[in-house]
């Protein structure tokens with residue numbers, strides 16, 4: 001490369017100065033990968049059917065498993081007849097509590113390092129804790145033989161009184177110990193008194209139903225034992241936690257459980273540790289053979305928890321100009337006694353709007369049911385339905401445009417903590433969205449727009465999701481003498497583009513081509529990675545990779561020595577480009593990694609660092625926000641609702657890959673359409689049995705339900721996060737149901753406060 005080439009190249013690489021005052025090392029040079037719509041690097045494997053999912057792992061002598069589920073909610077197994085099943089063709093064994101290996105109790109989420117959905121023992125005694133609990137596992141040579149034999153197991157029960165009706169149980173609702181570590185009651189001033197005295201008042205109850213996880217990939221575990229080491233091929237969004245927890249359950253050392261999960265066919269909070277992985281490992285141990293346990297769709301409903309139901313009160317007190325004197329958001333969610341997931345629906349109200357007085361309170365009531373769990377934006381998805389519907393009701397009563405109302409109550413700082421926002425551009429998201437959506441064409445008078453049978457309306461709502469960071473994730477970065485780099489961390493690829501975005505980042509950070517970067521992930525033997533939850537994996541992984549890259553660059557400068565054009569330069573005086581390092585301003589001082597390593601006679605240089613503790617979370621209120629716009633048509637004769645257009649306008653920091661981000665936002669919004677219009681787990685309150693445990697009867701949105709979804713974003717970096725990015729996996733579902741409900745009100749004048757908004761409610 002000539003001097004002139006180097007100088008021309010240097011001109012193309014504009015130092016990244018987008019982050020003044022950044023608390024994380026900025027990219028020192030931009031090479032055009034971060035921020036561009038790079039296609040998924042795993043895309044070819046996926047469309048060619050070569051990505052191997054947990055249920056597709058071939059093993060010699062593999063046995064297939066089927067589950068028998070309890071048919072009562074609480075009590076004991078009285079009799080258990082397995083002889084007919086054991087005698088059926090192809091059956092290797094039937095495992096019940098009588099012959100299952102003795103196992104330790106799982107640890108539930110929020111209990112130390114627990115990642116289990118429930119802390120109940122798995123198949124250790126005759127006790128039944130929910131309707132659908134596994135009472136037997138049949139292992140056979142084929143899946144059909146296992147399924148047939150499972151139908152031959154007969155069980156009788158001694159039923160005990162069970163609490164399965166929410167309406168009766170909620171009288172005993174109580175404060176949980178905490179809501180994700182926060183107090184269940186937060187009060188500022190006297191909100192009830194301020195509400196009673198307000199000139200304008202809204203006071204309504206909103207209800208949201210149970211929801212089930214319906215990832216396209218069924219939950220599955222393919223397992224084998226190598227002596228006392230368990231090899232677990234799992235579909236999981238928490239590889240490290242699963243390995244550690246399964247080791248505890250089987251009384252093993254952590255390194256005796258190896259979890260592999262390179263591809264996951266969708267995970268929205270439900271791909272954690274449930275009983276099926278434990279049952280598969282226990283049955284495999286008992287049989288002395290490898291086992292595949294892929295849950296049927298019905299079994300997913302019986303064994304994997306979903307979102308719980310909520311009943312929420314939102315009461316707003318306002319003056320004529322919209323100023324809020326009182327913001328009350330309270331209510332009850334159902335939970336089991338064996339988990340800690342209270343569906344934090346009051347969280348949005350803690351951070352979104354200015355008010356003089358707050359009362360935010362959550363209670364739980366315990367039911368005898370399968371433990372509920374996290375599902376895409378737990379809390380915020382259903383909490384924004386209530387809060388943002390109530391704000392729309394207030395705006396209508398006040399005669400103020402709903403966007404203008406939100407402008408008037410925009411807080412200068414976090415309204416309950418008093419902390420500064422790390423970055424918040426919600427009003428810009430509203431302004432940009434309103435212009436693009438054509439909000440000015442909305443007639444605020446309900447029912448004023450009709451096209452044939454269809455009443456047309458527009459609605460808007462705020463979406464919000466916190467910036468979470470979980471400590472304890474690391475990454476290893478190795479730069480080889482051939483000028484290629486490999487990053488290794490036990491991260492997860494559930495279809496969102498994890499590997500792609502991390503490769504973009506490393507390529508930019510080290511000045512490499514995308515093809516020269518390999519991202520190793522999906523194995524518990526790799527350095528501990530962030531879990532794919534809380535929309536936190538991308539930023540957490542970035543932080544660990546940044547720390548590792550800084551260490552690698554420092555080491556390279558040491559290795560470069562006095563004979564290098566880089567002699568004497570410190571890490572903050574160099575930029576990475578063209579497969580090497582250069583002086584930040586004097587482009588003539590440049591040396592490739594290959595040259596540095598060759599002179600130093602090194603095959604590679606490597607560093608493994610942990611993400612620094614995210615101390616900024618203590619100082620700032622860190623949340624993403626969105627302005628969600630819906631246009632609906634409501635059929636005046638049938639009550640059918642069609643979402644005609646949708647726009648999500650997001651403020652989520654810097655967007656690292658517009659292509660994968662668009663898909664994340666759209667996917668969230670599509671789930672929000674299901675939340676608004678179609679999805680509900682039908683729970684028989686007499687028996688505690690889920691009645692619609694199938695995709696035929698649990699209605700997720702299908703193509704015909706999903707209109708053109710437009711997404712835009714502010715792309716304004718958050719100065720306090722790695723690369724200025726915040727998570728984007730969950731925010732799309734938030735605000736969506738309220739935007740649709742508010743559009744339905746604008747179309748019809750009918751305010752529906754119970755989800756889902758099915759057509760019967762509009763007739």
Ligand code: MOS
Pocket residue numbers: 237267268269270374375376377378532533534535730
């Ligand atoms: Mo999410 S509910 O943290 O997968």
